[in-house]
Amino acid sequence: MAEGLVEAGGKVHCLDILPEPVESFSCARERINPEHGGALEYHQADVSNSEDVDRVIESIASENKRLDGLIAAAAIQQCTPALEYSSTDVARMLSVNYTGVLLSARSCARQMYKYKIQGSMCFIASMSGTIANRGFISPVYNSSKAAVVQLTKNLAMEWGRLKEDGSGGIRVNSLSPGHILTPMVEENFRKGEADWKVWEENSMLGRISTPEEYKAAGLFLLSRASSYMTGSNLIMDGGTTAW
Numbered sequence: 001m002a003e004g005l006v007e008a009g010g011k012v013h014c015l016d017i018l019p020e021p022v023e024s025f026s027c028a029r030e031r032i033n034p035e036h037g038g039a040l041e042y043h044q045a046d047v048s049n050s051e052d053v054d055r056v057i058e059s060i061a062s063e064n065k066r067l068d069g070l071i072a073a074a075a076i077q078q079c080t081p082a083l084e085y086s087s088t089d090v091a092r093m094l095s096v097n098y099t100g101v102l103l104s105a106r107s108c109a110r111q112m113y114k115y116k117i118q119g120s121m122c123f124i125a126s127m128s129g130t131i132a133n134r135g136f137i138s139p140v141y142n143s144s145k146a147a148v149v150q151l152t153k154n155l156a157m158e159w160g161r162l163k164e165d166g167s168g169g170i171r172v173n174s175l176s177p178g179h180i181l182t183p184m185v186e187e188n189f190r191k192g193e194a195d196w197k198v199w200e201e202n203s204m205l206g207r208i209s210t211p212e213e214y215k216a217a218g219l220f221l222l223s224r225a226s227s228y229m230t231g232s233n234l235i236m237d238g239g240t241t242a243w
Ligand SMILES: NC(=O)c1ccc[n+]([C@@H]2O[C@H](COP(=O)([O-])OP(=O)(O)OC[C@H]3O[C@@H](n4cnc5c(N)ncnc54)[C@H](O)[C@@H]3O)[C@@H](O)[C@H]2O)c1
Pocket: 015, 016, 017, 018, 045, 046, 047, 048, 072, 073, 074, 075, 076, 096, 100, 124, 125, 126, 127, 128, 176, 177, 178, 179, 180, 181, 182, 183, 184, 185
């Protein structure tokens, strides 16, 4: 998604808890054509730590005197039956999957208000925010994603109106993908927590998706192409929740 925004001329800053970006980030950076005018930068930040998030977001906004959009995608996964889930693990998961989205969003919204930018945000929820995946035991992850869908609606309502001073008018939507082949899911397969064949069968298209298939959705949600869309949850799940 970051790559898609760069190709459209965006200056994109990726935040992740890892000290160094993963290889796919470097590959994306090498593919970038400077003629598009975009750029791809990396910053280490823990989205569950408000000081960390505010520090990075504030510095990006003050350097550019604007901040146009946010894609909040950081999340963690843990497959543990509800009967065995420790309260520490519940708090850890919510601190990233829910609080992390809220902290990132409000940090960006503060800058959008400050620089009077009618920005747009996309929270990465999941189809798991609306369904229980058959046979996949992840009660806290799934409910954390339901919380993201609900947060989307509330922040859309709070920040949607344009004020007389020209601030506000911020749009907030969520995106609910289906199964995507990413390191998170590879780990689920490796640990035997999920079955590839079953996940393929879950989809009406009979396959698992790839990250590239969400590129256009990111661009759509962050650009003026979706100018009359806010408080919505865009489901792109190969039909998994439709049957
Ligand atoms: N893979 C899927 O099938 C699938 C389906 C639906 C939704 N999603 C959602 O898509 C998003 C991306 O997931 P993914 O599959 O690429 O997972 P991933 O594990 O491959 O990537 C998640 C990233 O979040 C980072 N992260 C974790 N904790 C963090 C923290 N505290 N601060 C900052 N960064 C942190 C990780 O380092 C990692 O780079 C997540 O929100 C996930 O819930 C994934």
